[in-house]
Amino acid sequence: MSASHNEIRTEPRPNCFLCGSAGKSLYQDLPSALFETPGRWSFSQCPRSECGLVWINPTPVEADLYRAYENYFTHGGDNAGKRSGTSWRAVLYAGYRAMNHPGWVIAGIAREKARRARMFLDDFKPGKLLDVGCGDGKFLSEMQALGWAVDGIDFDAKAVQSAKQKYGLSLRHGDLRSAGLPSANFDTVTMSHVIEHVTDPVGLLTEIKRVLSAGGQLVITTPNIESLGHRKFGSCWFGIDAPRHLNLFSAKSLSDVALRAGFEIVNVGSTAASADVFIGASYTMQEKQGHRMGHQPTPSVLRTFKAVWWQYREHFAVRRDPVCGEELMAQCGKK
Ligand SMILES: [Zn+2]
Structure with a gap:
């Protein structure tokens, strides 16, 4: 365990947790580009192309992981709303979407x-839905509103509070394993941009499988390390987000996690739906x-044009190469 140069203590994690192979160095000494978290961070990659x-x-020790989120504004909770400049950014973003919509x-x-x-989930009959990492x-x-009976859990107390105020939803605060939800209780579990943050992805999916009914499904989205x-x-890719992202998956490694938790893979692929956000x-x-940056960059017309161009380019590229989108999507079934 080392704390000499990081305020967040770390421990070495030399081997791939899926296949045990010794990792080779991919990136070294990256600053936390988002949210101004202290420390420099390195990443290893499994040398097996099939993984x-x-x-x-080194990886943050579990007891210090909360420090990676001290400046983090999750999911539009109270903190996010109070940041200066949020409202005109929202207006700019709405304008951006309106302009591009046709x-x-x-x-x-x-x-x-x-x-x-x-x-x-459009093609599925509404049932009981649990969203893990539900934010606000x-x-x-x-x-x-589409007819689902909804439940959700998030480690961010402010986000859960905000869900009550904004939408009148009573959601759960904490982590799934401590929540002790009844077994076989949900038809569908969704988990968007969560699996890359957790220390034990297989353990989390095993717990999700327990709370799912037989024939139920889990839908995961996460940044795709094999994306365009x-x-x-x-190392400047938005999906890296050190030190909050502990694992970054390929379609194969994400499938492996689900299989290890006892799921069957119904469908795994990628989507370019958020390509403009990731690329921008x-x-x-x-x-x-090389510079620390705040989490709210100055808007730029040129950057916006480039992001829009990439949105189109990747949208069509995914048709030829189904795993080149910025986000992976895995749909997993419980037998
Ligand atoms: Zn591996």
Whole structure:
């Protein structure tokens, strides 16, 4: 365990947790580009191409992980709303979406973004839904309006409080394993951008499988280490987010985690639905390389054009190469 240069204590994690292979160094001494977390961070990659897991090494010790979130604004909780500049940014973003909407409709991007926002559940009959890492409940409130009976859990107390105020949803605060939910209780569990943050992905999925009914399904989204964005931006890719992202998955390694937890893989692929967000943020990180940056970069017209161009490019590229999108989507079934 070492605390000499990091305020967050770390421990070495030399081997791939999935296949046991010794990792080879991928990135070294990256600053935490988002949220101004102290420390420099390195990543290892599993050398087996059929695995491809990437992980932070040395890794934050579990007791210090909370420090990685001290400046983090999750899911639009109270803190986010009070930050100066949030409202005009929201207006700019709404304008951006409105301007792009006609093109997105024609290209099919609007449909993909909507499917992504509903965690690809459009084709399923509404039932009992649990969202793990539910944030302020925006997703759950939309799903409730579509007829789902919703429940959610998040480690961020402010986000859970905000869900009550904004949407009248009574959600759970804490982590899934301590919550002790009844077995075989949900038809669907969703988990968006959570699995990359946890120390024991197989343990978490095993618990999810327990709370799912037989025939139930789990839908996961997470940054895709084999995406076009990571290939282009490398250590400046938005999906890296050290030291909060402990593991970064490929389609194969994400499938392996689900199989180990006893799921069957119904479908695994990727989506370019959030390519503009990932690529726009990656350009910012590339521009600021080596410098600490706040979490709210100055808007730029050029960067916006580049992000929009990438949104189209990746949307069509995913048709030829199903695992090149910025986010992985895995749909896993409980037998
Ligand atoms: Zn491996």
